[in-house]
Amino acid sequence: MAASTEEDFEFNTQDYYSLLNVRKEATLDELKASYRRLCMLYHPDKHRDPELKRQAEQLFNQVHQAYEVLSDAHSRAIYDIFGKKGLEVEGWEVVERKRTPAEIREEYERLQREKEERRLQQRTNPKGTISVGVDATDLFDRYDDDFEEMPGGGFPHIEINRMHISQSIEAPLTNTDTAMLSGSLSTHNGSGGGNINVTVRRVTSAKGWGEVEFGAGDTLGPLIGLKVFRNVTPRCFLTAQCGLQFSPRGLRPSCSLMTARHLDQNTMGYLQWRWGPNSAMTTSLVRDTKSSHFTLALQLGVPHSYLMMSYQYKFQDEDQTKVKGSVKTGWFGTVVEYGAERKISRHSVLSATVSIGVPQGVTLKIKLSRASQTYLFPVHLTDQLLPSAVFYATVGPLLAYVAVHRLIIIPYTKAQKEQELELQRKSSATDIAKKKQEAETAVLLMQESVRRIIEAEESKMGLIILNGWYGKFVSDTSQKQEKAKVIDVTVPLQCLVKDSKLILTEASKAGLPGFYDPCVGEEKSLKLLYQFRGVMHQVISADTEPLRIPKQSHRTESES
Numbered sequence: 001m002a003a004s005t006e007e008d009f010e011f012n013t014q015d016y017y018s019l020l021n022v023r024k025e026a027t028l029d030e031l032k033a034s035y036r037r038l039c040m041l042y043h044p045d046k047h048r049d050p051e052l053k054r055q056a057e058q059l060f061n062q063v064h065q066a067y068e069v070l071s072d073a074h075s076r077a078i079y080d081i082f083g084k085k086g087l088e089v090e091g092w093e094v095v096e097r098k099r100t101p102a103e104i105r106e107e108y109e110r111l112q113r114e115k116e117e118r119r120l121q122q123r124t125n126p127k128g129t130i131s132v133g134v135d136a137t138d139l140f141d142r143y144d145d146d147f148e149e150m151p152g153g154g155f156p157h158i159e160i161n162r163m164h165i166s167q168s169i170e171a172p173l174t175n176t177d178t179a180m181l182s183g184s185l186s187t188h189n190g191s192g193g194g195n196i197n198v199t200v201r202r203v204t205s206a207k208g209w210g211e212v213e214f215g216a217g218d219t220l221g222p223l224i225g226l227k228v229f230r231n232v233t234p235r236c237f238l239t240a241q242c243g244l245q246f247s248p249r250g251l252r253p254s255c256s257l258m259t260a261r262h263l264d265q266n267t268m269g270y271l272q273w274r275w276g277p278n279s280a281m282t283t284s285l286v287r288d289t290k291s292s293h294f295t296l297a298l299q300l301g302v303p304h305s306y307l308m309m310s311y312q313y314k315f316q317d318e319d320q321t322k323v324k325g326s327v328k329t330g331w332f333g334t335v336v337e338y339g340a341e342r343k344i345s346r347h348s349v350l351s352a353t354v355s356i357g358v359p360q361g362v363t364l365k366i367k368l369s370r371a372s373q374t375y376l377f378p379v380h381l382t383d384q385l386l387p388s389a390v391f392y393a394t395v396g397p398l399l400a401y402v403a404v405h406r407l408i409i410i411p412y413t414k415a416q417k418e419q420e421l422e423l424q425r426k427s428s429a430t431d432i433a434k435k436k437q438e439a440e441t442a443v444l445l446m447q448e449s450v451r452r453i454i455e456a457e458e459s460k461m462g463l464i465i466l467n468g469w470y471g472k473f474v475s476d477t478s479q480k481q482e483k484a485k486v487i488d489v490t491v492p493l494q495c496l497v498k499d500s501k502l503i504l505t506e507a508s509k510a511g512l513p514g515f516y517d518p519c520v521g522e523e524k525s526l527k528l529l530y531q532f533r534g535v536m537h538q539v540i541s542a543d544t545e546p547l548r549i550p551k552q553s554h555r556t557e558s559e560s
Contacts (some may be wrong), residue, residue, distance in 0.1 A: 016066035016079065018511025021496060021504065024080070028071060035067040038513065041449050041495065042442075055441040059513065125170040131376035133162035133188075137361075140382040140389045162188040176203045193219040207231040213243070221246040235262040243276075252277060280304065291316065299330075306330025310337075319343045324353075333358045339365070344409060347371045352397040354390065362389040364397065428520055435516035439487070442514040446495040453497055462500035463550060466536065467529040468493040470509055471518045485519040486527075493528065500532070504547040 017024055020034045042059040069075045069087065078087055138156035168182035178201045185194040195217030203209045208230035215223035225243035232238050238259050245252040254276030261269050266289045272282045280301020287294045293312040299305055310326030325338040339353030348370045355363040361383040368375040382389040457464055471486030492514025496502055509526055510517040517524070524543040529536065532550040541547045 015507055015511040016070055017505065018507035018509070019062065019066050019513065020070070021507075021512060022070075023505045024507075026070075031067060031071055035063065035071075037498075038063045041513075042445060046448075047445065052441075052445060055438075056445055058438075059442060059445065125372070126167065127169075127372045128167040129164070129374045129376065131162075131164040131378070132160055134377065134379040135159050135161045136379050136381055137383060140386050141384065162186070163192075173200075177201070193217060195220070195223075197223070221248065232259075236260065274301070278302075278304070290314070293324075295326075304330060304332060306332070320349075322351075333360065335360060344405075345413075350401070352401075354393045356385065356390060358385065359383070362386065362393055364393040366397065432516065432518065432520070436487075436518075439492075439514050439516040443491045446491050446514060450491050450494050453494060457497065457500060460500070461533050463497050463502060464531040465490050465494040465497065465502070465528065466531055467527075469527045470515060471524055472522050473525060473527065485522070487516065487518050489515055489526075500550070502530075502547070502549050504541075506544050506546045508543055510543075 017026070020026075020031065020038065022030050022034050026034075039060065042056050042063060044053050044056045044060060047053045047056050069079050075087060136156075136158045138158065164184065164186045166182065166184035168180060171179045171181070173179055180199040180201065181197075182199070183194065183196040186192050195215055197213055197215040199211050199213045201209055201211035208228065210226070210228045213223065213225035213227070215225070217223075223243060223245050225241065227239070227241040230238050236259065238257075240257050242255045243253070245254070254274070256272065256274040256276075258270060258272040260271075263269050263285075267285070267287045270282075270284045270286070272280075272284075274280050274282075278301065280299050282297060282299040282301075284295060284297035291314050293310075293314070295308070295310045297306075297308045299308075306328055307330065308326065308328040310324065312322055312324040315321040315323075320341075320343045322341040323339075324341070326336070328335045328337075335355060335357035337353055337355045339351060341349060341351035344350050348368065351367045351369075353365040353367075355365060357363075362381045362385065364379045364381060366377040366379070381393055454464060456462070468488065468490040469486045470489045473486060489509075489512075492512060493502060495514070496504070496512070504512075504526075508517075509515055509524070526541045526543070526547070528539045528541070528549065530539070530549060531537075537550070539547070539549060539551075
């Protein structure tokens, strides 16, 4: 809502075509004629009052800026495509003047990319993961006899048995080189360790990049690695990696090679070979569409071989809800997983997955992704396949989410929206008051010109604007409590009369001199009561509808 309101105000105040009252297809001669007329109207030297002179200077400068942009073919093409913001992009002053709007769009997008790249170079792009493993097997695998003999045995014993923390940051060195620093700490049942890695990546061309990795840790020792990525064809790429680990048991080399190919627009095929401590050959098929994600993988290796299949359905709602399920079977046993994922705020995604395996037991995995940070909470419930553990692992998170969502998230979100709406109302009221003051000042500057125009039109029984109203009109059938939001625009319209004609273009009328938008975001219209050749007429026109009066039916045959 806020963004749209700001855009509406910007359009109304910065629409150069509306300000000059010309068509978007207006010729240079039409622009010059409108510009000269408005300059005569708003020229500061015509006013002696200091306040009126100051206001006239502001309006005069706005008209001059609009004419400068629209009279230059290059600037006008940029303005037509991107608006005023497009003229503010750095680099336009040194860009060769293109001939077509398509070339200008391409140049603008290139400058935008360069601006984004400079902005990215100033950021470290931190990423982190925190995982806390919880052992809650005493909730289901407890033995009552043993617990009765222990002090406090009536309460199940739940403990944190493992933790893992990892963090990484990036630092762009040049346009092609990036350095990455990452580290991790892990602990399991009272023992643990950590490592730190430094990686330097270089983009060699548009088709590939390479990186060198150096690492050290308190358990495995130093590490040296090399990784290369290359686009072989537009639909196929290759990744090769090799490493050398200096462990207490000696050198441990490793190597991997992966190739991938686009089988169609939504399907990818992967083939990977690994050699080292966990040698294996893996092939997988991944299909990702707007509504689903499917993966089929087969691995043959030592010590693990498995077959895995997973499916994820994506609901087309604003919360980006997803439900997923997978089955994985191999030498280690069989694991079935199912769960759901949902966006709970603008930058946060919450997911819960139940893992049921033989002989692994039942585990509940809760994951919270907040921007670039990830928090994992795997809760191991039982080592056996107990129906009660499966039931509580499934129903428990669902009930907890519903309770938290209704009691905390919905009230908090509603309060935030109400606060934002209140701020928008205050901002809109302030902006409307400002535009109203500017319009009233413009009307004061028009008074002398309008008096001369009326005298000239009366002398030849020409076009006289008796009443002009602009805004939202309320009919008799509308709700009684709804009020009309209109402004008097009689003077600004009479000021635009020339040679007994009033011509308004298809642009929003709110951008005309002496006008402002009294009801932002609502439908508006223009109602006119005018006199021509001694006869009164009434006209109602939509906001962006072009208008020309008097109409052909209001003129005599000789005038036609």
